[in-house]
Amino acid sequence: MEDLGEIVGEFLMESHENLDQIDRDLVQLEQDPSSRDLISRIFRAIHTIKGTSGFLAFSRLEKLAHAGESLLSKLRDGVMPVTPTTITTLLATIDGVRSILAAIEETQAEGDVDIDTIIAQVNAQMNSGEAAAAPAAEAPAGETAEAGTPQSLDETPARPAPEPVENQRKPIGEILVETGAAQASDVGSALAQQIEGDERKLGTILLDEGKAQPAAVSEALQAQTPKRSIADSAIRVDVDLLDTLMNMVGELVLARNQLVRGVMETGDATLVRSAQRLGMITSELQEGIMKTRMQPIEHIWSKLPRVVRDLSQSLGKQVQLVMEGKETELDRSLLEAVKDPLTHLVRNAVDHGIEDPETRTAAGKIAEGKLTLRAYHEGGHVAVEVADDGAGLNVERIAQKAVENGLLRADQIASMDKRDIMAMVFQPGFSTAAKVTNVSGRGVGMDVVKTNIENIGGAVSVDSTPGQGTVWRLTIPLTLAIIQALTVDCGEQRYVVPQVAVLELVFIDGQSTKIEYASGAPVYRLRGKLLPLVRLDRALGLEVGGDQGVYIMVLQADGRRFGLVVDRVLNTEEVVVKALNSRFKDIGLYAGATILGDGKVGLILDVSSLARRSHLAPDAERQNLEASARAAKGGGTGERLLVTAVGERRVAIPLDTVTRLEEFPRERIEHAGSREVVQYRGQILPLVRLSHLLGAYGEEPEGDTVSVVVYSEGARSVALVVDRIVDIAENSTTARRDAEEDGLVGTAVIQQRVTELLDVRRAILAADPNFYTDLENDELLVEA
Amino acid sequence: MASRQFATFEVADQLFGVEVHTVQEVLSYNEYTPVPLAPPAIGGLFNLRGQVIAAVDLRVQLGLERKELEGPVMNVILRGDGEPVSLVVDRIGEVVDLDDDTFEPPPVTLSGPTRDLVVGTFKLDGRLMLALDVNAAVDTYRATT
Numbered sequence: 001m002e003d004l005g006e007i008v009g010e011f012l013m014e015s016h017e018n019l020d021q022i023d024r025d026l027v028q029l030e031q032d033p034s035s036r037d038l039i040s041r042i043f044r045a046i047h048t049i050k051g052t053s054g055f056l057a058f059s060r061l062e063k064l065a066h067a068g069e070s071l072l073s074k075l076r077d078g079v080m081p082v083t084p085t086t087i088t089t090l091l092a093t094i095d096g097v098r099s100i101l102a103a104i105e106e107t108q109a110e111g112d113v114d115i116d117t118i119i120a121q122v123n124a125q126m127n128s129g130e131a132a133a134a135p136a137a138e139a140p141a142g143e144t145a146e147a148g149t150p151q152s153l154d155e156t157p158a159r160p161a162p163e164p165v166e167n168q169r170k171p172i173g174e175i176l177v178e179t180g181a182a183q184a185s186d187v188g189s190a191l192a193q194q195i196e197g198d199e200r201k202l203g204t205i206l207l208d209e210g211k212a213q214p215a216a217v218s219e220a221l222q223a224q225t226p227k228r229s230i231a232d233s234a235i236r237v238d239v240d241l242l243d244t245l246m247n248m249v250g251e252l253v254l255a256r257n258q259l260v261r262g263v264m265e266t267g268d269a270t271l272v273r274s275a276q277r278l279g280m281i282t283s284e285l286q287e288g289i290m291k292t293r294m295q296p297i298e299h300i301w302s303k304l305p306r307v308v309r310d311l312s313q314s315l316g317k318q319v320q321l322v323m324e325g326k327e328t329e330l331d332r333s334l335l336e337a338v339k340d341p342l343t344h345l346v347r348n349a350v351d352h353g354i355e356d357p358e359t360r361t362a363a364g365k366i367a368e369g370k371l372t373l374r375a376y377h378e379g380g381h382v383a384v385e386v387a388d389d390g391a392g393l394n395v396e397r398i399a400q401k402a403v404e405n406g407l408l409r410a411d412q413i414a415s416m417d418k419r420d421i422m423a424m425v426f427q428p429g430f431s432t433a434a435k436v437t438n439v440s441g442r443g444v445g446m447d448v449v450k451t452n453i454e455n456i457g458g459a460v461s462v463d464s465t466p467g468q469g470t471v472w473r474l475t476i477p478l479t480l481a482i483i484q485a486l487t488v489d490c491g492e493q494r495y496v497v498p499q500v501a502v503l504e505l506v507f508i509d510g511q512s513t514k515i516e517y518a519s520g521a522p523v524y525r526l527r528g529k530l531l532p533l534v535r536l537d538r539a540l541g542l543e544v545g546g547d548q549g550v551y552i553m554v555l556q557a558d559g560r561r562f563g564l565v566v567d568r569v570l571n572t573e574e575v576v577v578k579a580l581n582s583r584f585k586d587i588g589l590y591a592g593a594t595i596l597g598d599g600k601v602g603l604i605l606d607v608s609s610l611a612r613r614s615h616l617a618p619d620a621e622r623q624n625l626e627a628s629a630r631a632a633k634g635g636g637t638g639e640r641l642l643v644t645a646v647g648e649r650r651v652a653i654p655l656d657t658v659t660r661l662e663e664f665p666r667e668r669i670e671h672a673g674s675r676e677v678v679q680y681r682g683q684i685l686p687l688v689r690l691s692h693l694l695g696a697y698g699e700e701p702e703g704d705t706v707s708v709v710v711y712s713e714g715a716r717s718v719a720l721v722v723d724r725i726v727d728i729a730e731n732s733t734t735a736r737r738d739a740e741e742d743g744l745v746g747t748a749v750i751q752q753r754v755t756e757l758l759d760v761r762r763a764i765l766a767a768d769p770n771f772y773t774d775l776e777n778d779e780l781l782v783e784a
Numbered sequence: 785m786a787s788r789q790f791a792t793f794e795v796a797d798q799l800f801g802v803e804v805h806t807v808q809e810v811l812s813y814n815e816y817t818p819v820p821l822a823p824p825a826i827g828g829l830f831n832l833r834g835q836v837i838a839a840v841d842l843r844v845q846l847g848l849e850r851k852e853l854e855g856p857v858m859n860v861i862l863r864g865d866g867e868p869v870s871l872v873v874d875r876i877g878e879v880v881d882l883d884d885d886t887f888e889p890p891p892v893t894l895s896g897p898t899r900d901l902v903v904g905t906f907k908l909d910g911r912l913m914l915a916l917d918v919n920a921a922v923d924t925y926r927a928t929t
Contacts, residue, residue, distance in 0.1 A: 542820055
């Protein structure tokens, strides 16, 4: 059974279902001969079997199904009346189909089931039906055939005998002797005992007398049970029913927990043991029910090799498909929702991503393109990537097209991040394909992909390197998935952190391990490298606790690494992710909720958005990571700088003083006295324009938004307005001289360009003269 | 004369009512999980037979102080739009049958947040019952400040 191709397996299962339905319908048709609906339904079902068997080259099966179909078409067209005889003949045909299917299931070949007699019977039926149209005369003939009276048609039984394997059980003694697990003489004497009135089972006798090993006996018992056929081993279950079961099991777990707690208090050893047993069974039951909804992503991937093959052949391309993480499991309903978007992305990658062999060879690549599908768990989500090694997206053309379509204005392009421009392809009606093919390029697609994925609470992104390829990334939530999670305490409450995001845990005792502050930003030296820290209590807007006796969870999400400071780490457990009411979506810090062991609701933290909200903008940080990777290769250990453009000048700001990068719409800037401010997260954020501060007056950059660098400490924040964020760079040069100009601490050559280093403290004071005074008071309070 | 059934409850000594068919169940619960950064009217989350339910503090919705969620607190669980949502109230009253002729629009002198939540007044024996607009009552993004 295992060797059967998946398609054949599916065909068998589907056909078994269809046949059962046909059986029922035929029987009903006999009662209600005039029902055209029934005839049509039976006709369609047989037609499906015929079609598929033809496709799979089961020619005998096809022939038989065809005969049945012909007879049915006569009934359907009203040429012949429906009589018990025709029903019998049809049932015989169905049984013939069934025996062939059984043969296929067992031997993967059609075997030698006699179909000719059945077909002859069908043909006779059709001829007589048409010629005589005397069903009354025919009926007894059919019935007697059933009864077994000698008849010409009777040479083949109307219903083939059941498969021999199924019913006959081999005696267990025989199996044991054959496998060498027991001596023939021992089995003989055991049998003799049974005959003499010993009521124990044979296996039990052998076991009790030590004549056979328990394992061997249970193996023999299994061998004795006939193997289940495909139709018996799988059933279809309504997902709603599974949901209901799951909720009930959840309740059971809670009741179990309460019971166990109560029983523990009584201290009754027998009761405690029973309660523990109940606990184990409950856990297993819970696990089992949950698994019923999970399926490996392989299910939807399995059809893709064919898609890729057909498509690349028709396009004259060579594509190798690589799949990684097939076993990654997803909730079934999500799997369904991801199927079409994924297929679209794959087709798109083959059509537009991968170049034809000539172009590839000319570009110095191997002629065969590579398409990689990758699935993995990350930060409480499942990420699915479709990566090709093709030409990559043409950012200029996308930008140009976006301007043509009126999605962007030309002056916006210059200050936009490359990835934001690429994201334009998700806009409705957007296509840069030079020509429309039957596969893609019609401008429908990517926006549909985006909508479909967003509908299930996921996200789509794209990244591309010219000449090296494109990566489409789907991030899919685990609405109903079970995740391994760590429970942590923060303040008075318990929170849940998906374990996939956790790299390690560090306990801060304040002596050998401690939290340090780099210009106000908490960091921890993790094996010599600075790890930026996020305090969970601060991120949640709770009262901020101390720095001692706390834990740092080193987390990774979206390619960013940071430390989350929590009060206590409790334990790991499997939790069921429950979607959180839409009214909490805007908060953005929670990936969902779950029911904890004590029955209380626990909030699951969204690690990626914690990182995003409490840290740097993703792009900056990604480049930052890349920069540090580059630096690691070069062996440089200089400080990292955020390079910005102010007028004609390049100004660098030490990265560890930066809290966030933001863009504000120009119209949001308001005036308070002589200062410019914006409202930001319920606060008034003072702005200082670096161009004014540094005396770099020039053309005000055009555009609707301003780029700012936010610096926060405690409850205070200020924003430095720059024209553009250029890059993040490592300052490994020593070519630095002190600046004579106010507001700068010096200049250096970074990326072959002279760059000025900002005096951050001065810039901040220019925005908010009281910034540090209040802060120092705060710190004194904390220490006191 | 048409009549309607209302489930009644008290908040800050005022009697309120919602139509019975909007109510899933009424129960007392005593463990709530606060949701930091959530709208102020969210009292917390609780576990109703495996389902996570948001408890909306009706006091906050009416412009009053938050209710301390300590010890057992009465919840009126409304069927809601797609998923149940709970209203935290002080006390549960009776289910009353009310004729439409005892109904009047909210008094013109009624103002403030309460005005937005109330669709009308029913004159009961000895006291008044304010009929709540169920959707407005659980809308936690309504400006309550």
